[in-house]
Amino acid sequence: MDMRVRKQKLVMIGNGMAGVRTLEELIKVAPELYDISVFGAEPHPNYNRILLSPVLAGEQTLDEIVLNSWDWYN
Numbered sequence: 152m153d154m155r156v157r158k159q160k161l162v163m164i165g166n167g168m169a170g171v172r173t174l175e176e177l178i179k180v181a182p183e184l185y186d187i188s189v190f191g192a193e194p195h196p197n198y199n200r201i202l203l204s205p206v207l208a209g210e211q212t213l214d215e216i217v218l219n220s221w222d223w224y225n
């Protein structure tokens with residue numbers, strides 16, 4: 152009999168600040184529990200939306216407000 156515990160699938164729709172922060176905590180307390188997939192409507196990794204105005208005003212770059220780079224997702 153296969154005694155390995157199979158990870159449960161967890162799908163998060165929306166690659167936003169609150170959701171990704173939740174995933175960070177989940178991964179910290181239960182790193183082996185879930186096989187996680189994230190679907191997002193935007194072509195960017197998770198960024199600090201509160202700082203979007205300075206980016207649109209040209210005062211900051213999008214890279215500067217990214218919270219989780221693409222590397223984090225692997």
Ligand SMILES: Cc1cc2nc3c(=O)[nH]c(=O)nc-3n(C[C@H](O)[C@H](O)[C@H](O)COP(=O)(O)OP(=O)(O)OC[C@H]3O[C@@H](n4cnc5c(N)ncnc54)[C@H](O)[C@@H]3O)c2cc1C
Pocket residue numbers: 164165166167168169170190191192193200201202203204
């Ligand atoms: C310009 C600006 C300034 C702000 N300033 C402040 C501030 O000073 N203080 C403050 O407290 N709050 C501020 N806010 C609000 C704050 O950014 C939001 O409260 C916060 O981002 C909410 O986080 P969230 O993760 O719930 O949602 P979001 O950050 O909105 O993330 C949701 C994500 O889900 C994606 N999504 C939605 N539906 C789907 C779908 N069906 N399929 C795939 N993806 C989907 C969206 O594209 C988005 O990326 C500001 C917001 C903006 C836009």
